[in-house]
Amino acid sequence: MPPLAQKTxxxxxxxxxxxxxxxxxxxxxxxxxxxxxxxxxxxxxxxPCRSRTFAGPVRFSDGRKTRRFKSLLDETIVKASRQLNxxxxxxxxxxxxxxxAFGPKWALAFKVEAHSHPCAIEPHGGAETGVGxxxxxxxxxxxxxxxxxxxxxxxxxxxxxxxPLPDAVRHPxxxxxxxxxxxxxxxxRMGIPTAAGGLWFDDAYRLNPLxxxxxxxxxxxxxxxxxxxxxxxxxxxxxxxxxxGLRRAPDAxxxxxxxxxxxxxxALNGKRLLDAVLAARDRKLFRAVTACxxxxxxxxxxALAAGRGARVSLEKAPLKAPxxxxxxxxxxxxxxxxxxxxxxxxLDAFAQACAAEGCETAVLxxxxxxxxxxxTHAGTPVVDLDLGFLSRGLPRAEKAAVWTxxxxxxxxxxxxxxxxxxxxxxGLAHLNVCSREWVIRQYDHExxxxxxxxxxxxxxxxxxxxxxxxxxxxxxGDSDDFQGFAVGHGLNPAYGRIDPYRMALACADEALRNxxxxxxxxxxxxxxxxxxxxDPADPEQLGALVRAAEGCRDAALGLGVPFISCxxxxxxRSTDVSGKELAIPGTLLVSALAPVAxxxxxxxxxxxxxxxxxxxxxxxxxxxxGSLFHxxxxxxxxxxxxxxxxxxxxxxxKGVQAALAKGLAxxxxxxxxxxxxxxxxxxxxxxxxxxxLDLDKVPRRSPxxxxxxxxxxESASRILLEVAPDREAALLKAxxxxxxxxxxxxxxxxxxxxxxxxxxxxxxxALSALKSAWQGALPGRxx
Amino acid sequence: xSDKPGFLAAKAPSAPTVKKSVRPGPAELPIPQAxxxxxxxxxxxxxxxxxxxxxxxxxxxxxxxxxxxxIAAARGVRVGRLYDLRGPLNLGHVxxxxxxxxxxxxxxxxxxxxxxxxxxxxxxxxxxxxVWLKPAVADTAADSVRAALGDLGMPEVAVRCGLAYHxxxxxxxxxLDKAVARSLxxxxxxxxxxxxxx
Numbered sequence: 001m002p003p004l005a006q007k008t009x010x011x012x013x014x015x016x017x018x019x020x021x022x023x024x025x026x027x028x029x030x031x032x033x034x035x036x037x038x039x040x041x042x043x044x045x046x047x048p049c050r051s052r053t054f055a056g057p058v059r060f061s062d063g064r065k066t067r068r069f070k071s072l073l074d075e076t077i078v079k080a081s082r083q084l085n086x087x088x089x090x091x092x093x094x095x096x097x098x099x100x101a102f103g104p105k106w107a108l109a110f111k112v113e114a115h116s117h118p119c120a121i122e123p124h125g126g127a128e129t130g131v132g133x134x135x136x137x138x139x140x141x142x143x144x145x146x147x148x149x150x151x152x153x154x155x156x157x158x159x160x161x162x163x164p165l166p167d168a169v170r171h172p173x174x175x176x177x178x179x180x181x182x183x184x185x186x187x188x189r190m191g192i193p194t195a196a197g198g199l200w201f202d203d204a205y206r207l208n209p210l211x212x213x214x215x216x217x218x219x220x221x222x223x224x225x226x227x228x229x230x231x232x233x234x235x236x237x238x239x240x241x242x243x244x245g246l247r248r249a250p251d252a253x254x255x256x257x258x259x260x261x262x263x264x265x266x267a268l269n270g271k272r273l274l275d276a277v278l279a280a281r282d283r284k285l286f287r288a289v290t291a292c293x294x295x296x297x298x299x300x301x302x303a304l305a306a307g308r309g310a311r312v313s314l315e316k317a318p319l320k321a322p323x324x325x326x327x328x329x330x331x332x333x334x335x336x337x338x339x340x341x342x343x344x345x346x347l348d349a350f351a352q353a354c355a356a357e358g359c360e361t362a363v364l365x366x367x368x369x370x371x372x373x374x375x376t377h378a379g380t381p382v383v384d385l386d387l388g389f390l391s392r393g394l395p396r397a398e399k400a401a402v403w404t405x406x407x408x409x410x411x412x413x414x415x416x417x418x419x420x421x422x423x424x425x426x427g428l429a430h431l432n433v434c435s436r437e438w439v440i441r442q443y444d445h446e447x448x449x450x451x452x453x454x455x456x457x458x459x460x461x462x463x464x465x466x467x468x469x470x471x472x473x474x475x476x477g478d479s480d481d482f483q484g485f486a487v488g489h490g491l492n493p494a495y496g497r498i499d500p501y502r503m504a505l506a507c508a509d510e511a512l513r514n515x516x517x518x519x520x521x522x523x524x525x526x527x528x529x530x531x532x533x534x535d536p537a538d539p540e541q542l543g544a545l546v547r548a549a550e551g552c553r554d555a556a557l558g559l560g561v562p563f564i565s566c567x568x569x570x571x572x573r574s575t576d577v578s579g580k581e582l583a584i585p586g587t588l589l590v591s592a593l594a595p596v597a598x599x600x601x602x603x604x605x606x607x608x609x610x611x612x613x614x615x616x617x618x619x620x621x622x623x624x625x626g627s628l629f630h631x632x633x634x635x636x637x638x639x640x641x642x643x644x645x646x647x648x649x650x651x652x653x654k655g656v657q658a659a660l661a662k663g664l665a666x667x668x669x670x671x672x673x674x675x676x677x678x679x680x681x682x683x684x685x686x687x688x689x690x691x692x693l694d695l696d697k698v699p700r701r702s703p704x705x706x707x708x709x710x711x712x713x714e715s716a717s718r719i720l721l722e723v724a725p726d727r728e729a730a731l732l733k734a735x736x737x738x739x740x741x742x743x744x745x746x747x748x749x750x751x752x753x754x755x756x757x758x759x760x761x762x763x764x765x766a767l768s769a770l771k772s773a774w775q776g777a778l779p780g781r782x783x
Numbered sequence: 784x785s786d787k788p789g790f791l792a793a794k795a796p797s798a799p800t801v802k803k804s805v806r807p808g809p810a811e812l813p814i815p816q817a818x819x820x821x822x823x824x825x826x827x828x829x830x831x832x833x834x835x836x837x838x839x840x841x842x843x844x845x846x847x848x849x850x851x852x853x854i855a856a857a858r859g860v861r862v863g864r865l866y867d868l869r870g871p872l873n874l875g876h877v878x879x880x881x882x883x884x885x886x887x888x889x890x891x892x893x894x895x896x897x898x899x900x901x902x903x904x905x906x907x908x909x910x911x912x913x914v915w916l917k918p919a920v921a922d923t924a925a926d927s928v929r930a931a932l933g934d935l936g937m938p939e940v941a942v943r944c945g946l947a948y949h950x951x952x953x954x955x956x957x958x959l960d961k962a963v964a965r966s967l968x969x970x971x972x973x974x975x976x977x978x979x980x981x
Contacts, residue, residue: 121971171965173851243919264972266922320921334921783851 013042017395025389031593034239036327036375036396037219043295043331044302045394047570053536054568054595059397060546062291062405068398068533071567072546076527076553081562084592088524089562090224096137096291097145097217098564099224100526102595103483106476107221109141110487110593112214112528114569118184118263119211123175124127127152127182128265130213132335133293140291140338141273142224144281145217147274148448150187152197152213154179154533155590157206158431160781161553164577165206173782175209180439181212188444189267190274195445195455195468196487200430200676202494202704207574208584210532216487222294223281228304228341229361230369234312235286235347236297237354237361239266241329242320269336276359277338285342285350292337297364298330298383300338300339300389304369309387311374312365326377341367343632368441387724399536403543406498414705418633418679418764420711420754425773427628427712434777437462443585450474452484453518458606462775463686466670469620470601478633484599490516490735493585494626494643500586501546505644508559509595509716511592512653513670517719519602519660525594527556528565534573534583544586545570546777552590558646559653561592563598604658605669612666616676618652618718619701619739622709629712644716652717652738653745659734664727671718676752677711677763679720680744684752685771693744693754695762703740707756711763722746827877828896830947831886832863843947845967857861857952863956864898865947866928870940886914903978908953911980914968921926949980 014022022041026033033041034740043049054073060065069075071480080095090107114266116131123464131150138145156179157172170178184554188192188675192215233735244263250749280286292300297317301310314329324332342350347363354361373390376381418426440625445468453469456462467488471483490510512522522731529552556563573583596602621643624630659665667687671679676698684691690742695710723731732740752770793876798814833839849857866885886893904955915923932940936970948967952959960977968975 122969123973170969174966242921244921264923266921266923266926268923268927 002028005488005745007033010294013046017397018045021393021395025393031658032202034382036330039297039387040326040383041390042386043298044390048294049299050394051568052394053399053542053570054531054566056396057272057548058401058542059398060401060403060543062403062543063639069546074482076549077556077563077566080556081564084110084556085561085615086562089526089564091142092564093566096589097141098526098528099142100564100593101181101216101221102485105221106353106483107219107224108593109138109145109217109219110214110526110591111137111141111565112136112212112530112589112591113379113567114210114212114530114532115534116208116210116569116572117177119179120170120209122205123170123178124182124185125264127179128186128267129211129263129335130211131186132265132267132270133185134213134215135192136291136338137335138215139336142219143286144223144473145219145279146214146278147190147217148450148475149196149216149470149487150183150194150214151469151487151489151591152183152194152211153491154197154212155200155202155210155493155587157203158201158781160783161206163206166577168574169207172206172209176700177543179211180442182473182517184442186265186267186270188447190271191447192681193445193447193451193470193778194443195451195470196489198489198491199439200491200493202209202585204582204585207576207582208572210572210584210587211346216470216485216593218475228367230308230367231344232287232300232341233344233347233363234304234310234365234367235340235342235350235361235363236317237340237359239278239334240318240320240360241332241337242334243324243670244332244334246328246332258432259335262495264299264335265335265337265530266597270358270564272359273336273338276354276357279357280350280353282514283349285345285346285353286340288341290339292334292339292387294333295333295341296333298578302373303343304339304388305373305387306391309368309370309372310365311368314364314375314377316362316364318360318362326380326382329540330375330382347645351599367501376679397617399542400539401542402539403547418458420708421765422683423629423632423708423712424677425570425770426632427678428770428774429777430628430632431777431781433628433673433678433774434665435462435464435775437775438778438780438782448486450473453486453752457604459687459688461605464682466514467520467604469518469520469596469599471599482598482600484596484673486515486520486530486594487595488512489591490514490592491588492626493587494545494631496548496586496588498625498641500548500588501551502641502643504548504588504590505555505646506642506716507588507590508552508555508561509646509649510558510670510672511590511643512561513672513717513719514661515592515594516653516656517603517605517668519598520594522561522594522657524711525561526564526594527561528587528591529563529567530588530591531566531569531570532584533568534559534586536570541586543582548586548588555644555646559650597659603665603668605683605686605744606683607683607689607691607722608666610689610746611725612746613723613725613742614680614693614744614746615723615731615740616698616718616743617656617721617735617738617740618671618715619699620704620710620713620715620718621701622704623713624709625714627712627714628678629708642714642716651718652719655735655738656719656721659731662730664731664736665721665723667694667722669720671720672714673715675712676720681752682774683720683722685767687772688750690747690751690753690767691744692747692750692755694755694757696755697741697743699739699741705757707762710757711754793823808863819853826867826869827872828865828867829877829885829893830863830865830896831881831893832861832893833849833890834892837890848966849950849952849962852966854954854959854962855955859951861949862907863947863949864917867915867943867945871938872940880932880935880937884936885928903956906953906955907979908951909977909980910950910952910959911978912948912950912959912967913945913976914948915939915974915976917942917972917974920972
C-alpha cells in the first residue's frame with residue numbers, strides 16, 4: 001500500500017481562503033499536511049458538516065439600513081430560543097437531535113434532516129439513507145434513543161411534468177415513486193411507523209427535489225447527558241466500512257470507478273445496531289455515542305472526543321473490502337455505524353451485548369486529553385490535527401445579503417370568471433391540497449401499536465389529518481401512562497416567493513395549529529427548522545434567507561415556543577436544458593412536537609354528526625398572496641402573503657387549547673391552503689355530514705366585501721371547531737375576548753352550502769363530488 | 784509524513800473564490816456493452832424466474848414503466864432474479880443453494896447462465912436486459928444471501944444480485960437503452976446489459 005503522502009487527491013471542497021488558512025497553519029507546524037488531513041479539514045468545514053453560511057457572519061441590507069450578524073443562526077433562532085429558556089428543552093442545537101422532556105421519566109429526541117442531493121441522483125437509495133441517517137442520529141442522541149416515529153416531507157415537481165429535462169435528471173414521477181419506496185423500505189423494515197409528513201409540488205423542484213426525513217426517539221431522562229472521558233476506548237459498532245459515499249456521482253466512471261457515488265442503506269443492520277445500543281445503554285456500558293454520518297470516522301471521532309482528543313488505528317476497523325486505503329477508511333460514509341466511548345473495564349460486556357444482537361464491534365483507539373485528533377494505519381501516520389484548529393480554524397468571511405421588500409399592489413375586487421364551487425373543486429384537486437393516500441398507504445403507520453391519531457381519519461379512514469398522535473409507551477411497557485405526543489409540520493414556499501419573513505411566521509403558526517387541532521399542549525411545544533435555499537453566494541438569495549431566519553426568531557418569541565434544532569441545505573440550484581440556472585424557491589420546513597396529556601382525549605378533524613355548530617376562531621383578512629386561490633385564478637388581491645401575528649396567535653391557541661382540554665369541541669381543523677372553503681369541505685366529506693356556512697358571520701380584521709376572499713383567504717391562526725349545541729355557551733366563555741363566531745352548522749344532507757355576504761346561497765356542492773375531486777387528483781396525475 | 788514541498792510551497796491564494804454549485808444529478812453514463820460483464824471463470828450466474836403459468840406482477844409494473852418511458856411497442860415483460868456466486872463452489876453446491884434458498888420450486892424455475900451472452904443487435908423483437916449494481920455499490924440483498932448460504936453450510940462466497948427483464952418489444956437498441964435507463968435502472972448505480980433474448 002503506498003504511503004498516503006504519495007497520493008494526490010485534491011481537497012476540492014476547500015476554497016482559496018480556506019486553503020490559505022490551512023497552509024498558514026501547517027507552515028507554523030513546519031510540515032506538509034497529508035492528503036487525509038486536507039480531506040478531513042475539507043469535510044469538517046463543508047456546508048453539510050458545518051453550517052458555514054448560517055453560522056457565519058452576514059452583512060444584511062434591506063435598502064434602508066445595513067445590519068451585521070456575527071452568526072446569523074446564533075443571533076436569530078438560537079438567541080430567541082435561549083431567551084425563552086424553557087425548562088423542558090433539555091438539549092437544543094447541541095446534540096445530534098434536539099431533546100425535550102416527556103414526563104418525569106422520559107425525554108423525546110427529534111431531528112429532521114434534508115437528504116436531497118442523494119435523492120436526486122438515486123431516489124430510492126437516497127431516501128433509504130435519508131431515513132437511515134436521521135434514525136442513526138436519533139439513536140446516537142444522548143446515550144441512545146429508541147425511534148418511535150418517522151416523518152417525511154417531499155418537495156417535487158408535478159408527476160405529470162411534461163417539459164424538457166436534462167438527460168441525467170430523473171423524471172419527477174420516478175423521483176416521487178422511488179423516494180416513497182425508499183422511505184417505506186427502510187422505515188417499515190426497521191419497525192418504525194411513518195405517520196407524519198407532507199408533499200409539496202412545484203415545477204421549480206424538477207432538477208432539485210427536496211426530501212426531508214425526520215425521526216422522533218424516546219430515551220430515559222437519565223440518558224440525556226453524555227460525555228466521553230480520557231482513557232475511554234473508542235469502539236466502532238454496526239456495519240462494516242466500505243467505499244460508500246466517497247465520491248459524488250458526477251465523478252464516478254461508467255464502471256463505478258473505485259468508489260461508490262451513493263450510500264446504500266441496510267435496514268436490517270440498522271435494526272441490529274438499534275437493539276445493541278438500547279441493550280448496552282440500559283446496562284450503562286458506555287459513556288458517549290456518536291453517529292458516523294457525513295465525514296465518516298473523521299467527523300465522528302472528532303465529535304466523540306470534542307474538547308479532549310483521540311487516537312485511533314484505522315487498520316482495526318472492520319472492512320467490506322480488504323483494499324481500502326487509509327483515507328478511505330477514515331472518510332467513508334458507510335451506513336449503520338456508531339462510535340462509542342466505552343470504559344475499558346466494560347469493554348467485554350459491551351462487546352457481548354452487541355454480539356448478542358448480531359452486531360459487529362471493533363476497538364479503534366482511545367479518547368485522550370491531548371487536544372489532538374490522531375489516526376494511524378499499521379503504524380503509519382494518517383492524520384494528526386489539532387482539534388482546536390479543526391473546530392475553530394475555519395476562516396469566517398462575511399457574506400453580503402440584500403433584501404428588497406415586495407411592493408404591495410392595491411387591493412382589487414375579484415374578477416368572477418369562475419364560480420366559487422368551481423374554485424373549491426379545483427382547489428381540492430390541486431396537487432398541494434389533494435389526498436395523499438397514495439403515499440400514506442405505502443407506509444406502515446401502525447407498527448409499534450401506538451399511533452392514536454392516524455394520518456388518515458374519518459369514518460372511512462381516508463380524510464386528511466392535521467397531525468399524528470403517538471403513544472410511545474407501547475414500546476416502554478408503561479401501559480398506565482397515557483401521555484403521548486403529536487407531530488405536525490408547516491411548509492409553504494408559495495408565501496416565500498412573496499416574503500420569506502411572512503412564510504416563516506406562517507409555517508410556525510401552521511405547525512402549531514396542526515398540533516392544537518389534535519389536542520396537543522402547544523404551550524410546551526418545540527420547533528425544528530429546516531432551510532433549503534438555492535445559493536447563499538447570491539446576495540438576494542441570502543437576503544431572503546436572513547428574512548426567513550428573522551421570521552423564525554419572531555415566531556418563536558411571539559408564540560413563546562422555542563426552536564431546538566436547525567438544519568440547512570443551501571445549494572440547490574442546477575442548470576436546465578436551456579442552459580439557464582434553475583433555483584428552487586426558498587423553502588422552510590417547520591416541524592413541531594408537543595406532548596398530549598392524555599391520548600384518549602385526542603381529537604380528529606372529521607365532523608361527528610348533524611346539528612352541531614361550527615365556530616371559526618381567528619380573524620380573516622384580505623390575504624391571498626401565494627394562496628391556492630391565487631394559483632387557481634391567476635390573481636390575488638393585494639398580493640400580500642398572510643401576515644401571522646404571533647402574539648395574537650398565541651392568545652388564540654391558548655383559548656382554543658383550554659376549550660379543547662375541557663372537551664368543548666367534537667372536532668377541530670386548521671385553516672391553511674384554500675382557507676375556510678377547503679377546511680370545511682375536508683371536515684364534511686371526511687365525516688360524511690354536510691354543513692351550511694354563512695360568510696357574513698366570519699370574524700374579520702378589516703372590512704371585506706368579497707365572498708371569495710372570505711371563503712379562500714389564507715389568513716393565519718384560524719381554526720374551525722365543531723361544537724355540540726349544549727356546549728356552545730361554555731365554548732364562548734372559554735374563548736372570551738378572542739375573535740370567535742358561529743359561522744354555520746352541520747347537517748345530515750351531504751352538501752356544503754355557503755351563504756354569501758348578501759344572504760343568498762352562493763355555493764352548494766355535493767360532498768361526493770368534492771371528495772371525488774380531492775381523492776382522484778394525485779392518482780390521476782401519476783398516470 | 785511527507786517532506787515534499789508541495790502544499791506549503793504553493794502560492795497562497797490572494798482572494799477567496801466563489802465556489803460554484805455542483806448539480807447533484809450524475810452525468811449520464813453510457814450503458815456498458817454486454818461484453819463488459821461476463822461470468823468469470825469459476826463463477827456461477829443463475830437466473831430464477833416465475834414459471835410461465837404464473838402472473839408476473841413485477842413484469843406488469845415494468846411493462847407500464849417502459850410504456851411511460853416511450854416503448855409503446857412493448858407487449859410484455861417477465862422479471863427474473865439473477866445471482867452471481869463466486870467462490871469455491873461446485874455445481875452441487877449451486878443446486879442445493881437454488882433448491883433450498885434462492886428458488887421456490889413450486890412457483891419458480893431456475894437456470895444457469897453459461898458462457899458468453901447473446902449478441903446485441905441494433906433491433907430485435909425480444910430483448911433480455913440484465914441490471915446489476917455496480918461493483919462499488921453496497922448490495923444489501925447479496926449480504927443476506929451470503930449469510931444464508933453460510934447458514935446452509937456452504938463455503939464462503941462472494942455474491943451479487945441482479946434483475947433480468949425479458950422484454951417483448953419490437954424496437955431499436957438505442958431506444959431501449961434510453962428507456963431502460965429512464966425507467967428500470969439508474970445508470971448512476973447500475974450496470975445495464977442489453978442483448979437479444981433467444
